[in-house]
Amino acid sequence: MIYKSLVKPLLFQLDAERAHDLTHIFAQKASESRILRSLAKALYNYQSPGLCQNIWGLKFRNPLGLAAGFDKNGHIPEIMEALGFGFVEIGSITGNPSTGNPKPRLFRLPGDHALINRMGLNNDGAKTIVKRLKNKKLSIPLGINIAKTHDPTVMGDRAIRDYVHSFKEAQKIADYITVNISCPNTTEGKTFEDPAALDELLAALAIRNDARVIPTLVKFSSDLTKEQLMELLQVCEDHQIPGYVACNTSSARDNLQTSSDIVKDIGRGGLSGRPIAPKSVRIVRWISEATKGQKPVIGVGGVDSLATALDMMLAGADLLQVYSGLIYEGPGLIKSINRQLVRELKELNIDSIHQLFSVS
Template identity: 35%
Template sequence: MTLYKSFIRPLLFKCDPEWIHHTTIQVGHILGTSKPLRHILNNRYHIQDPHLQTEVCGLHFQNPIGLAAGYDKSGEAVPFLESLGFGHIEIGSISAHLSHGNPKPRLFRLPQDQAVIVHYGLQNDGAETISNRLTNIPHQHPLGINIVKTNCGIDAPPDTEDTILTDYLTSVRLLKDKGDYLTLNLSCPNTEMGRDFFADKEHIIRFLQALATENISCPVFLKVSPIYGIPYIETLLEATEGFNFISGFIFNLAPGKTVPLKTKPQTWQTMPGAVAGEPVKEQMNTCIKELYNRMDQNRYHIIGIGGISTAEDAYEKIQLGASLVQLLTGLIYEGPNLIRQINKGLLHLLERDGLSSISQAVGTKNT
């Protein structure tokens, strides 16, 4: 058992999870200002091996493991997080206006399931503030910027199509030149009556038509709901067909508790939010498989998330069709050495399968 799991994690788990999250971001921001410390961490956690390197959407990745959006919501700790061995970092979700998110408590641990329940409600500092911050933050690896509609709170008037699209476009204009790719989060649990605005094909098309006028030069990924099944995947591909600036897709967490849990219901029934971590792995893998089978594999790429805590977890998503993968909850349970462990494990798996690069593994299990 590692030092993190035997000593550090038990101490952290005695504290409020959101306080730990906030504190680690603040500490990471401070530590990230030290070049000598970043150099030490890079030497400790990064694995430099050409077998792990890959090209996706014209971007070069040192390895396929990224940090998912949701951890560094406002881009405060990018240099520090890069030094932990990730091949890319995705920050956000970021909205046009500052949002305080949902009432606390809004983050819960389910240790028996190696999971968390997340109900932050898109807390972030707002696109203009974050855009200014990113101007002064260097990054060595691809940086993704996740954009979402502002959560204005339960007392706000209902959104219209115009207010939703305007909110997204405001953020796009402020952030499109601040990172290496954009992720447009089209699956927000805060939509009226739980219905996803972008479940409607015509809404997707009108949104993409508006984006087409914005001269976005970086790759764009759409982050979508996993709950609508094959018909929605087909609708999504039909809607994006004529918009060549869309480079790929990511599946978001499903709202509510849609996956089986080992934790007794009386523990989590009163906890609002979506499940992240080990329990969602199979749901996400199924989505990746079905999308990869139907999409134009020469055009689109998939970034896979959900339940990654081992090299085998990451490799399975890659074999099902993901060009890159992202994790977050795994860090909570396994600690910062996880990324290095996964990358070392991927090298062994590539050698076992007689492959010379991680890109050769993409889709090999999905035939």
């Protein structure tokens, strides 16, 4: 595979954020080129009727989506569609633009197939990003992830107004919106993971009061205990939240093979990738059990193989998202998992991914 044998070794010689930026520059050029999009589609795009689902009134060609954080500013959704993603989630976007935290702020843990980032919600701001996305032509669902502006002075009522501003902007172009209530990469850390604060935020967004509101999901941290999650879920259910995303990155450093000295030198930030998969699967299962499987869940965190994808889906995830796996496995990952899912369906003698949940 060209990515693993040639491209990845070259990129991994660079600082992680520099490599990410170069990848984005190329991806943006590819997004703007009909020829490169067609080439990407021919090489990587794999679809099958058995993978198609209709959720929240949206058609998902396959269950694999691009996780928030990879395309913060909405520059490259077209090439992601060409690569075979079933949907893309842009962001996090915030009310005000932000340059994020000082560099270095993105680190690889190659032995763990993981990343640690403390980017700090760097983005161009909701208004600019939404304006940019208005010119994009996609035939897959577009999600917008919103968070609070990375500014310790934006707290209380100002924080809620900040969310509401991003929410209203996102409604102009999003097929669904994800409310990110935790971000370990900011000074404040947990923003709205207090039940009372979350209740106030969701009341301000007025989701339950307007059936026309675009499907609005809540994204949880991977570090929640079951008791904490149940409290937050109860608040969300009271506000008739139609689905959930599990999970965000982790502030913990569990299940790592990388030496503790290296991890200590890196310092704070959100851990993503393979080591957090067990946490993500567990939280997906807790959500599915608590909602009796009636609310769709997007599983994210360590999806880099068919095995993890199946674990996540059998725990209750209807859709999946990928970020770190794309960096370690390359653009062929989406095609590989989708093809293997179809093979799995055939071995189970079922026609649709819907039926996978009934055999679990």
